[in-house]
Amino acid sequence: MFENFNINESVNKIGTKLGEWLDSIILNLPNFILAILVFVLFIFVAKYVGKLIDRLLRRKVKQSSIRQMSVKVLKAIIILVGFFIALGLLNLDKLLTSVLAGAGVVGLAIGLALQGTLNNTFSGVILSFLPQLQIGDWVETNGFAGEVKEINLRNIVIKQSDNNYVVIPNGKIVEEPFKNYSRTVRSRIMLNCGVAYNSDLEFVQDLTIKTIANTFSQQGNEEVEFMYEEFGDSSINFVVRFWHDVSKNKDILVARNKAVIAIKKAFDAHDINIPFPIRTIDFSNNLSVQKKEE
Structure with a gap:
């Protein structure tokens, strides 16, 4: 119940x-x-x-x-x-x-x-909207230089001039400075050289400026600049600066190569010597050895 x-x-x-x-x-x-x-x-x-x-x-x-x-x-x-x-x-x-x-x-x-991973992820989002860094640009950063091939949420991939790929975390790119050759159409190129002490310095200056100006066209306010820098050990050294189209590091090397050939031809045509270090051995002091008489 x-x-x-x-x-x-x-x-x-x-x-x-x-x-x-x-x-x-x-x-x-x-x-x-x-x-x-x-x-x-x-x-x-x-x-x-x-x-x-x-x-x-x-x-x-x-x-x-x-x-x-x-x-x-x-x-x-x-x-x-x-x-x-x-x-x-x-x-x-x-x-x-x-x-x-x-x-x-x-x-x-x-x-x-995931602190490090999230840092790279947020850095990747920042880089994707950063106009100073785009796919195809030639950059120098973190000790590496090459063309940007990929930007993802973790890293960027650049292809170096030796055809090797380098993967750099996005956080490194955001935190470290980088140089982008592709952001400007024109860049100033500097080339160092020297002439003998007995050279006519004013003539050398005028000839170098004229040679570079005829080899590389300068636009607008651009001009070829020439300055003597120092009295070197065997030459009076100078630097010549000029403008040229540059989108990657190779363009600078090609321009310097072209400038060196043009300057060398011009100097040879006017018997201007580009000296190189010479070591002179002086035999004027003869070493005499006296024998002791027995």
């Missing part, structure tokens, strides 16, 4: 609880449907906004990996906003607070564990 009473009481409690849940579901059904609709709506918004941003980024960013990651991050943010709004419509404030707190703790742990 007592056992039947306990069973009936338990069944009644279960039925009462199920009834309360059913009433709660019925009462919250409009909010539940609205929350689902809002969440689905944000998914579609994220999809179309992602396509729009991808089209805009194609005009500014050449790196597909950067575009894809940027679009994915933006879509994830939009979907998360929709998720939190849906939780708010369901009056799940406590759950929302717990989710935010858990996300903060997890985010902090992931950030500490």
Whole structure:
């Protein structure tokens, strides 16, 4: 008799609880449907906004990996906003607070564990929008020089003049200075040389300027500059500076090669000597050896 009473009481409690849940579901059904609709709506918004941003980024960013990651991050943010709004419509404030707190703790742990990786990732995003560094540019950075072949979320890849590839983390590029030859169309090239002490210095200066000006066309306010620098051990040294089209380091080498040939021909035609170090051995003092008489 007592056992039947306990069973009936338990069944009644279960039925009462199920009834309360059913009433709660019925009462919250409009909010539940609205929350689902809002969440689905944000998914579609994220999809179309992602396509729009991808089209805009194609005009500014050449790196597909950067575009894809940027679009994915933006879509994830939009979907998360929709998720939190849906939780708010369901009056799940406590759950929302717990989710935010858990996300903060997890985010902090992931950030500490992947500090170097995240630094390179954010640096990659910065580099993708940096006009001073683009694919195809010739750069010098971190002791390496070459053509930029790839910029991704972790590193940049440059191809050196010896046909070898160098992978440099993005954080190194952002933190260290780099020189980009491709950002300017014209660059000033400097060439050092020297002439003998018995040379006519004014004639040498005029001849060098005329030779370089005839070899390399100077534009606008550009001009060939010539300055004597020092009295060297065997020559009076000078530097000549001129402008030329430069987009990579090879262009400088080619221009210097052309300038050296032109100056050498001009000097030879006018018997101007380009001296080289000479070692002279003086035998004027004879070494005498006196033998001791026995």
